Amino acid sequence: MGAFLVRRLSINVLVFFLITIAIFALVHKTPGDPIAMQIPADQLNSGSAEFIAQKRAELGLDGSLLTQYWHWLTNALHGDLGYSLLNGRPVTEVLGERVGPTVELMGVGLLVSVLIAFPLGILAARRRNSWLDYGATVVSLGSVSVPVFFVALIVIYVFTLKFQWFPSSGISDPTNPSLLNTLHHLVLPALILGFGNSGPFMRYVRSSMITELSADYVRTANAKGAPPRRVVLRHAFRNSLIPVLTVIASNLPQLLAGAVVIEQVFAWPGMGQLAVSSVNQHDYSVIVGFALLIAILVLMSNLLADVLYTVVDPRVRLR
């Protein structure tokens, strides 16, 4: 298992470097002087020509493209992604304070989607072609085909305006920023995010369970006298997880995309909101930082899928 992980990890590192080259090319091609992205705006405006030239030399911006890349990469790896063009704050700091809320939203959203998809998928597989199965299919189709913002607006109308059960914007009440209050704010956006992602997950669980339930070892379990619950959960479900976990892990970037929209609707102060405003305001240094973060997220998701594989499938450990 150790060798397996080392191999997967090194592949991911390699891919990461390829991505940094692509992102660096993006930095290089952005309009304006690259120095503007790498020193705070006030220094840029007040500094003398000599100061700027000295900084340029320090940052390697007067060197070849290769040295420029090397400088940019080493800085990035040390957590220095330059400064926001908009307010001069370090990009790492700007991104850093947005990661938490987004991870929170995605985490709970993922949990919700799994809690919807797994039971529904298992039930649909066990009662194939029943009304329950058709109903689950309709719900899952609905969850992917109805736009998230539309669902969000309906939900806000019903639960915020009509019943006033849940707040519709922000991460917590500024006067009362307790955990409970944050959770209260999280309910609607997380439910909508989770519901929107549950459809494909449910379809995968269903088809994977249908395959596993007709497997020979399920018949063996039945022949041993195992009760249906045990046959389904202990035997078939654990096997059905093998493909499903890959789908879920590789779907994490998709989940982030959904979170971006939901953060806009619910004024959730996460990365998605930041990305949208940065794009609108041409804050290239933040956009670059965002691109790097997404690259890491995607790679980590794949790595996570590989690790989960080895956990649920003992056969992988040998490879």
Add this chain to the structure above:
Amino acid sequence: MTAEQIPGAAAASVPGAASAPGAAAASVPGAAPAAAQRVGEAPLLRIDGLSVDFHTDDGVVHAVTDVSLEVVAGEIVAIVGESGSGKTVTAMSVLRLLPKAAEVSADAIAFRGTDLRTLSGSELRKVRGGPVGMIFQDPMTALNPVMTIGAQVAEAVVLHQARSDKKAAWQRAVELLRLVGVPDPAERVKQYPHEFSGGMRQRAMIAMAIANDPDLIIADEPTTALDVTIQAQVLALLKKAQAETGAATILITHDLGIVAELADRVVVMYAGRVVETAGVGELFATPRHPYTKGLLASLPRMDVDVDQLDPIPGNPPNMADPPAGCAFHPRCPLARDKCLTDRPPLLAIGAGRTSACHFSEELA
């Protein structure tokens, strides 16, 4: 190993033949020698008038039609036939292990006098893996790939414990694996199926089947998926397990060599019906159905020098559209006009013997 056994078996005495002639008069094919020997004793398993239909896109497939058989305590009954003859479906229907799409009807499927069809789910589960153990054909797929061998064997034990005791079940799993000849069982019990060879997996399957000291073992082609060299070992193990537990065994196979080696009594199936039943010695000595005769003629023999084997011409019938009359007539050397239209009934042709051929007398 298979070929040498046959001549020997053919020469063996006929078990139970000629005893209790009264029993032979019954048209129930299961009223066979071993049963007749123990007059008054209720059979361990009695299948009466079993039919199984599958509804497919090509129409209704009668996988099994009007099959009756009996198994008494301690005997080994082989069900023989080609692929698609209905032998596996017959065996699976005993513990109701067929897929939901199967339409099963029968006058009785009685185990120790209780009709298994009337049992509730939880009552049935007490029988499955308890007094009735099953061994499946392909040990590559019949074991759960994500559970250790020990967990799977111990599960068979735990499920039938009065009080759940996982530690005792695990110890019993180790002991069972030792019993079936898995080397170093205390260590191998922690391994996953993919770390076991095919033969070792089948040993683990046998360990599960005998975990709760069954009265009946149903073995569905237990050696078909194995290498020839491993087959002999597993057969020897099956024999040993049967001897030690004293369990009656239904052995489903298409390999007459295995039948000769293990079985007391043989039920030959063709196209979903029983075509001949006999004690193993009689069957090999004087087959009374042309299909059985064909099966035997297609076997290589060590004692007779033959230049060529005689395979049965043609193919098994399409079960969605079986031939009219006798289902075997398109392949039968004895077929006459009558065979094209009249399906021969399964009739007693001697003590504990039945045959479904219009011309079984000609074969005597």
